[in-house]
Amino acid sequence: MSPRPARRRRRAARWAAAGLALLALACALPVAAIEGGCAVAPDPTLQGRAGGGSRFGIAADGYKRAAGDSYLTFPEWDIVHAYADLAGVTRSASESAFDYWAATTGFWTSLCGATRAAGRTGDVTAGQKVTNYVIGLSFTAEMLIQGAYERTVGALTAWWRGPEPTEEDRFNARLLADYAVFLRQTPWYRYPFDAELSRLWRDVPFTPSLRAVERRGALSLQYGVKWAYAQGIAWLAGMDPAGLTIRSVVAGLDAADAAADPRITRLGPVPAGDGGPAALIETPRYRAFTEILRGLGARGRTVLEIAGNDRILTTVLLPPGRTVALAGAEPLFAMPIQSEPGWQRVGYDTAVEQLVEQIRAVEAAGGRFEHAYDY
Known part of the structure; x- marks a missing residue:
């Protein structure tokens, strides 16, 4: 028997x-950079706040969440914002006009800042950190591969097409916009990529052209891979599902407030420190939580504590040249918004009791209160 097949197998092995070693190194480098360059020692002035539980005497079980996780959830949302930017850029131009490299570096920059802010509290969960690294590496791979393709082949077919989008372009612009909205409240792996791909081939009229053929092939590969990857992630997530509700203490809240918003469940009264009435409530998390906060502020209520914590990360959107001074808030970062040139996303370490006032102040200044990052 010839030794050549055996040598080929050894060479392939x-x-x-x-290749696996290089992949492992590529994954380890950004993790090591964050852990080595962005970690900070806990701030002793925050230890009582983070570890002592509720100042209203509410039992930690089912209520208290790690203070640092509010900051560490921002990188997840940075990915949501990146997809919203991609949808906005695609709607006005094409996928090839999006800055994929800026989206990638934005994630890791935000993770570094979030790691510093969370580390100061001394109260973070390992699960949230692991989640950030898994989604960050996945997002990086997706952005770099997609960016390399869209900036070359995709850009060429977009140029060949001219200013008029194909039906495939319109399909993807709609899908990206829908996906960006979907991500505000639901994990990405639950998006029906398989159903959307079926719709592309079943319902979208095909007019032969270079761009139409290229888009159908590229979108089929892109969303087919995402669907397959989503099945594995969904299985892993099912082993440790995230809680979908959060509890807060609100001053002055009564039965009428809960009736005004069916998403609010009033769990009972809480003795406020100043002797005034307050209540413990349970609400949905994520985007719905921010909407509920806005409604509470409109009815003149003040949030006193969220999940046993008195500070939270918030982001606001400010138009070109606009700044706003916010009481009880320390600015942490500012990032440009690709889909709205000149606008900035500014992150604040915000006192919970100033939340509803922050919403009013930002919107009175012509900005938009974007999100309160629950734990």
Whole structure:
């Protein structure tokens, strides 16, 4: 028997091992950079706040969440914002006009800042950190591969097409806009990529052209891979599902407030420190939580504590050249918004009791209160 097949197999095994080693190194480098360059020692002035539980005497079980996780959830939302930017850019131009590299570096920059802010509290969960690294590496791979393709082949077919989008372009612009809205309240892996792909081939009229053929092939590969990857992530997430509700203490809240918003469940009265009435409530998390906060502020209520914590990360959107001074808030970062040139997303370490006032102040200044990042 010729020794050549055996040598080929050994050579293939060595190349495979080298490739896996390089992949492992590429994954380890950003994690090591964050852990080594962005971690900080806990701030002793915050330890009582983070570890002592509720100042209203509410039992930690089912209520208290890690203070640092509010900051560490921002990188997840940075991905949501990136997809919203991609949808906005695609709607006015094409996928090739999006800055994929800026989206990638924005994630890791935000994770570094979030790690510093969370580390100062001394109260973070390992699960949230692991989640950030998993989604960050996945997002990086997706952005770099998609960016390399869209900036070359995609840009060429978009130029060949001219200013008039194809039906495939319109389909993807609609899908991206829908996906961006979907991500505000629901994990990405629950998006029906398989149903959307079926709709592309079943319902979207096909007019032969270079761009139409290229888009159908590229979108089929892109969303097919995402659907397959989503199945694995959904399985893993099912082993440790995230809680979908959060509890807060609100001053002055009564039965009429809960009746005005069916998403609010009033759990009972809480003795406020100043002797005034307050109540413990349970609400949905994510985007719905921010909407509920806005409604509470409109009815003149003040949030006193969220999940046993008195500070929270918030982001606001400010138009070109606009700044706003916010009481009880320390600015942490500012990032440009690709889909709205000149606008900035500014992150604040905000006192919970100033939340509803922050919403009013930002919107009175011509900005938009974007999100309160629950724990």
